[in-house]
Amino acid sequence: MTHWIIVPVVLPAVLGALIVLAMRNDLLLQRVFGLAGTVALLGVALALLRAALLNPPEVYLLGNWPAPFGIVLMLDRLAALMVLLTMVLALFVQLYAIGTGWDAKGRHFHALFLFQLMGLSGAFLTGDLFNLFVFFEVLLIASYGLMIHGGGKDRLRAGVQYVAFNLVGSTLFLFALATIYSVTGTLNMADLAVKVALLPQGDTALLRVGAMLLLLVFAIKGALVPLQFWLPGTYAAAPGPVAALFAVMTKVGAYAVIRVYTLIFPPTAPATGPMTGDVLLPAALVTLGIGAIGVLGAGTLARLVAFAAIASMGTLFTAIALFTPQATAAALFYLLHSTFATAILFLLADLVLSRRGAGTLRQALPPVAQSGLLAALFFAGAIAMAGMPPLSGFAGKLLILQAARDHMATVWPVILVTSLLMILGFAAAGSTLFWKAHASARDPGPEPPPAAALPLVAVFGLMACLVALTILAGPVLRVLEATAADLYAPAPYTAANALPAQD
Amino acid sequence: MEYLLASGVGLMTAAGVFLILRRHTFPVILGLALLSYAVNLFLFASGRVVIGMPPILTKDAAGYTDPLTQALVLTAIVISFGMSAVIVMMALGAFLETGHDRIDTHDGRTEDGGAGD
Numbered sequence: 001m002t003h004w005i006i007v008p009v010v011l012p013a014v015l016g017a018l019i020v021l022a023m024r025n026d027l028l029l030q031r032v033f034g035l036a037g038t039v040a041l042l043g044v045a046l047a048l049l050r051a052a053l054l055n056p057p058e059v060y061l062l063g064n065w066p067a068p069f070g071i072v073l074m075l076d077r078l079a080a081l082m083v084l085l086t087m088v089l090a091l092f093v094q095l096y097a098i099g100t101g102w103d104a105k106g107r108h109f110h111a112l113f114l115f116q117l118m119g120l121s122g123a124f125l126t127g128d129l130f131n132l133f134v135f136f137e138v139l140l141i142a143s144y145g146l147m148i149h150g151g152g153k154d155r156l157r158a159g160v161q162y163v164a165f166n167l168v169g170s171t172l173f174l175f176a177l178a179t180i181y182s183v184t185g186t187l188n189m190a191d192l193a194v195k196v197a198l199l200p201q202g203d204t205a206l207l208r209v210g211a212m213l214l215l216l217v218f219a220i221k222g223a224l225v226p227l228q229f230w231l232p233g234t235y236a237a238a239p240g241p242v243a244a245l246f247a248v249m250t251k252v253g254a255y256a257v258i259r260v261y262t263l264i265f266p267p268t269a270p271a272t273g274p275m276t277g278d279v280l281l282p283a284a285l286v287t288l289g290i291g292a293i294g295v296l297g298a299g300t301l302a303r304l305v306a307f308a309a310i311a312s313m314g315t316l317f318t319a320i321a322l323f324t325p326q327a328t329a330a331a332l333f334y335l336l337h338s339t340f341a342t343a344i345l346f347l348l349a350d351l352v353l354s355r356r357g358a359g360t361l362r363q364a365l366p367p368v369a370q371s372g373l374l375a376a377l378f379f380a381g382a383i384a385m386a387g388m389p390p391l392s393g394f395a396g397k398l399l400i401l402q403a404a405r406d407h408m409a410t411v412w413p414v415i416l417v418t419s420l421l422m423i424l425g426f427a428a429a430g431s432t433l434f435w436k437a438h439a440s441a442r443d444p445g446p447e448p449p450p451a452a453a454l455p456l457v458a459v460f461g462l463m464a465c466l467v468a469l470t471i472l473a474g475p476v477l478r479v480l481e482a483t484a485a486d487l488y489a490p491a492p493y494t495a496a497n498a499l500p501a502q503d
Numbered sequence: 504m505e506y507l508l509a510s511g512v513g514l515m516t517a518a519g520v521f522l523i524l525r526r527h528t529f530p531v532i533l534g535l536a537l538l539s540y541a542v543n544l545f546l547f548a549s550g551r552v553v554i555g556m557p558p559i560l561t562k563d564a565a566g567y568t569d570p571l572t573q574a575l576v577l578t579a580i581v582i583s584f585g586m587s588a589v590i591v592m593m594a595l596g597a598f599l600e601t602g603h604d605r606i607d608t609h610d611g612r613t614e615d616g617g618a619g620d
Contacts, residue, residue, distance in 0.1 A: 130575055137582050144589055148596075156597035160528060160606060163590045167535045168523060170586070174542040174579055181572070182549035 004051070005060040005075045007044045008083055008121035012037060016114035024107070031098050034110030038091050041117060045084040052080035053479065057486075059127065059496045067497040068191040074127030076493055077483040078332075082124040082255050085336060086248050088465060089343055090117055092458045096347055097241040099454025100354065105150040105239070112149070115142035116245065123252055127497070129180070129187040132256065133173050136221075140166050143249060146242045147234065158237035165230040169220040172213055179210035190497040192264045193490060199271035211265045211272050215257070215279065222253025223313050224280075225287040231310055232294065236302035240350020243302070247342035250309065251335055254316050258328065262487040267323050280321035281407070285414045288314030292418035295425035300359035301352060304429050305345040308385050311418060312338035315387075318411060319400045328484040330399035333477060337392040337469055341384040344462045348378050351455060352433060361429050364436035375434035377459060382426035384466055387419050392470040399477070508548055515541035528594040528604045535590065539583035546576045 015037040023029040051058070057076035059067065094113060096102075103109035119139025126132050144166075148159040181187055183206050184195045199207065216227070223231040231250070235243045257280070267274040291311025298304035316338060319331035353359045355368035368374065380391070387393035397415060404411040469476060486493070515537050522534025550569030558570035598604045 130578070134578065134582070137586070141585065141589060144593065148593065151596075151600070153597075153600045156593065156600050160590065160593050160597045163586075163593055164523070164528075164531055164535065164606065167583075167586055167590065168538070170582070171535070171538045171542050174546060177575070178542070178546040178549035178572075181546075181575075182551075 002058075002060065004044060004047060005058065005073050005125060006062075008041055008048070008087075008125065009073075009118055011041060011044070012114035012118035012121075016111045016118065019111040019114065020108060027104055030110040031103065034103075034113060035091075035094055035098070037114055038087065038094050038117070041121075042084075042087040042091055045080070045087040045121075048075060049077075049080040049084050051075065052077045053482075056492045057496045059498070067499050068186055068188045071131050072127040072188065072190075072497060073125045074189070074493065074496065075125060077479070077486055078255070078259065079124045081332070081336075081479075081483060082251070083121050085251075085339055086117065086120045086124070089248050089339060089462075090245065092461045092465075093241045093245045093343065093347075095461070096244070096455050096458035097239075099452050099456075099458060100241070100350070102150070102239050102241050108145065109149055112142050112145040113245075116146060118142075120248065120252065124255060127189050129177055129189060129192065129260075133170070133177060136173065136252075137170060139249065139252070140170070143242075143246065146245070147238045149242060150239050155237045155239075158233045162230055162234040165220070169217055172220075173217040176210050176213035176217060179206055179213060183207045183210065188497065188499075189259070189263055190490075190494040191499055193494055194499065196264055196269055196271055199269075201270040201273075204271040207271055208275065211261075211276070212279070214260060215276060218253045218256045218260070219283070220253070221256065222250050222317065223287070223310050224253075224283050224317055225290055225314075226283075228287060228290065228310050228313075232298075232303050232306040235306035235309065235346070236300060240346055240353070243306075243350075244343035244346040247309065247339050247346065250313050251316075251339055254313070254320060254331075254335060257317070257320055258331070258487065262323070262328070263490050263493065266488070266490075274323070277321045277323045280317060281410075284314050284317035284321050285410065286314075287311070288318060288414055288418050290314075292421035292425070295422050296428075298425070298429075299362060301349045301361060301429065301433065302346075302359050304361065304425065305342070305349050308345060308422060308426075309338075309342045311422060312342060312385065314418075315397065315400065315415065318415065319403060322404060322407070324403065325481070325484045325488045327400070327403035328487060329477065329481040330396065330403045332480040332483060333392075333399055333473075334396035336476070337384070337396045337466065340462050340465045340469070341381060341391075341393060344377075344381045344459060344466070345385060347455070347459050347462070348374065348381055351459070352378070356433075361432050364432050367434070367437040371434055371437065373456070375430065377463070378430055378434070380463060382423075382430060386422040386426055388423065390470065391466055392473060395470065395473050504554070505552055508544060508552060512541050512544045512548070515544070526605055528598070528606045531606055532587065532590055532594060536583075536587055539579070539587070543576050543579055543583075546579060547572055 019030050019033055052075055060073040062071045116139055119135050119142055122135035126135055144163050147162055148155050184192055186192055220227045261276045265272045288311055291307050291314050294307030295304055298307055316331055316334055319327050356365055384391040384393045387397040519534045519538035522530045550572030553568040556566050556568040557564050558568050
């Protein structure tokens with residue numbers, strides 16, 4: 001299995017460059033190669049997950065330099081799971097982009113898409129903090145290109161804000177890394193885990209500052225309050241399929257928090273203690289509240305979905321902040337679910353918008369083509385997002401509530417009340433979009449031809465993932481529980497790095 | 504030496520933070536550049552400030568300076584250079600499209616900022 005670990009990074013890098021160099025003027029070739037690349041990556045991700053489930057964590061030494069000196073990639077269950085999630089989402093999003101012709105509205109869509117996948121898989125697979133920074137930059141620079149794909153006033157304005165915000169985030173990341181390096185003298189994650197665990201309590205102010213700065217960086221990525229301001233504008237202005245792909249970008253922040261604060265700064269480390277969870281939990285609950293209120297008050301469909309994404313990140317971070325194996329397993333389940341649910345809603349918002357002409361929720365417009373089908377899909381998506389039965393959002397929220405039994409007074413009311421608020425928001429939006437539309441139809445006019453099938457195939461594919469996640473919740477949860485147990489017993493992960501003996 | 508370095512990092516960070524809080528894109532970009540200079544110096548200093556020492560193994564060296572931070576700084580410089588180019592181009596594009604270079608979020612026109620063209 002050794003060399004397969006680097007394939008999710010190298011394959012899109014080569015293919016993306018090839019597409020830019022050799023097929024820049026042929027959209028059909030770009031589509032064929034882009035899609036073939038994503039399918040191949042999906043296959044590799046499946047193989048990697050199989051290997052990660054059967055074997056202990058595996059290390060890949062870049063340039064064959066031994067662990068703390070060279071850069072390592074690490075394949076464990078969590079990394080393999082995240083890569084697979086990314087590739088499944090990417091495949092459907094790419095199908096949607098091809099089906100709706102979004103990829104023809106600007107240049108280099110497929111190359112940027114592949115570079116984005118490269119950055120995402122690299123960020124999930126790396127075992128080195130500085131390398132994590134580098135892959136963050138790779139995925140960000142590709143996302144800048146994708147975000148302004150198709151151009152337009154609002155999109156460029158939002159794009160500049162998005163870039164500026166993330167550049168500040170990158171600078172913070174470097175400050176955090178330098179602070180941590182100055183204390184520990186290493187940036188290899190496993191080596192850091194060993195060294196931080198040895199640090200005594202007290203006189204670790206610098207390390208704590210580094211850990212908190214790092215948390216801020218991941219909070220920017222994960223749109224955690226008070227750093228969520230970039231998300232609604234960016235996601236609402238981004239092209240529909242790109243916003244759907246970005247559903248996994250916020251999850252990179254969540255992944256990084258899970259990885260760094262269970263491996264390097266776990267609540268049991270004497271140097272940092274349980275401070276991460278103490279800070280994270282209130283922030284996550286406020287995020288959840290702001291997201292739900294935003295859903296209730298959003299003026300356009302795209303902003304409504306963006307605020308729902310913020311609320312889902314709040315739920316996710318609430319579960320992460322508890323830092324118990326049970327809560328982390330619940331968080332991972334909700335992470336899988338909310339990625340698909342957010343993506344479905346962004347794609348639906350794009351479908352509705354392209355037919356309706358305006359995304360406003362303030363007034364009812366005549367019904368759109370295939371109104372019934374879209375309404376049904378929106379209904380299902382809203383159920384998933386708000387966490388009502390029968391879809392997997394319900395199971396996810398239930399698992400989180402169960403894991404948060406110790407925090408019944410704080411976590412339970414917030415999650416339950418925000419779920420209600422989100423149901424109200426989605427119900428109001430849905431009735432304006434699909435229900436009142438029939439009442440306001442004065443002149444139905446000629447029925448526009450139904451749109452291409454491929455976009456709907458993509459949405460139904462994502463919906464099928466949600467249904468599969470619901471039906472297979474038991475087996476999936478068992479895998480996730482094993483993953484979470486691994487995270488809280490990181491000895492095999494550290495051992496795989498074959499670090500030299502500590503002096 | 505340490506004082507010079509520390510106050511340099513501090514001053515540039517302060518100036519950078521002041522500039523990125525401005526309302527127009529040009530000062531914001533300058534502020535981001537200043538912040539990236541500050542962080543480069545800071546990264547460099549995190550490997551301890553050593554003068555006149557070799558970074559690689561030699562037979563007759565009294566001591567060494569940390570080579571890793573130099574590699575980190577190099578990577579950070581390359582990345583921040585690329586990012587600066589990207590944001591300059593995007594800011595230029597936004598300026599040409601909208602006719603102004605304001606970067607603040609609220610001007611009332613994003614209310615219908617839907618995902619369609």
